[in-house]
Amino acid sequence: MSMEMTKGSASSTAAEARPVETPRFVPAVDIYETAEEYVVLAEMPGCDPKGIDVQFEGGELSITGRAARREIPQAGWLAREFGIGDYARTFNVTESIDTEKIQAEYEHGILTLRLPKVETAKPRKIEVRTK
């Protein structure tokens, strides 16, 4: 296991300049590994696509997302089971990542990150010669 979750929330600027204090949530994630890369899928529904931020520094990957502004009714609630807010989560990445080639995409409320391994970290098949 080379990617482990560290903190639920990161110190980030995502919440700055919001009129009211916005709640912050830890997005649920799936993390997969292929021979070439790590794939992180984070559930961040209702984000402003321009408000999504991905940073990789010193072996720490942090993702933040700002909630898009939505009308929140003041009255008439019948049920209120989830809150609307920003997202933040940070991961420790011990594996060597080719940081230049990290890709991020936001679609259907899912942030997908692809973190390619550097060449040396890829598994290599060693030919065994026999005499």
Add this chain to the structure above:
Amino acid sequence: MLDAIDRLNWWKRQVDQLWNGALVAEPAAYPALNLWDDGENFYVEAELPGFKIEDIDLAVAGCDLRIRGKREMQAGKDWAVHRRERPSGEFARAITFPAEVDADRVQAALHDGVLQVTLPKAPAAKPRKINVKVLGHQK
């Protein structure tokens, strides 16, 4: 259809929310729903990240709304799993509104993983303003 306990939970959550000001009690089922009523319409919001509109099925009858959906795991077969927190598979949830809905005028949209459904109330269910005629003062 919501059973009595579910209904009770609704009210409990509403009361909890009054006390806490903020959100949120543990959701009872997937997906978590926000429901409200502005007099004309009922509104339903659900967070369904990773779903497309064609993966979601809505059915309305009388006072009832049923939401169903299905989501496949996005991973390839040979991918190693480090963390799997996102639910996958099928879900179904049903809601009973306190009044009848005009099924023909229900509208639903899915944007960035947020499902928003507007359900106009059936004409008979709408609040009516009753004009009170004042017939004169009693002495």
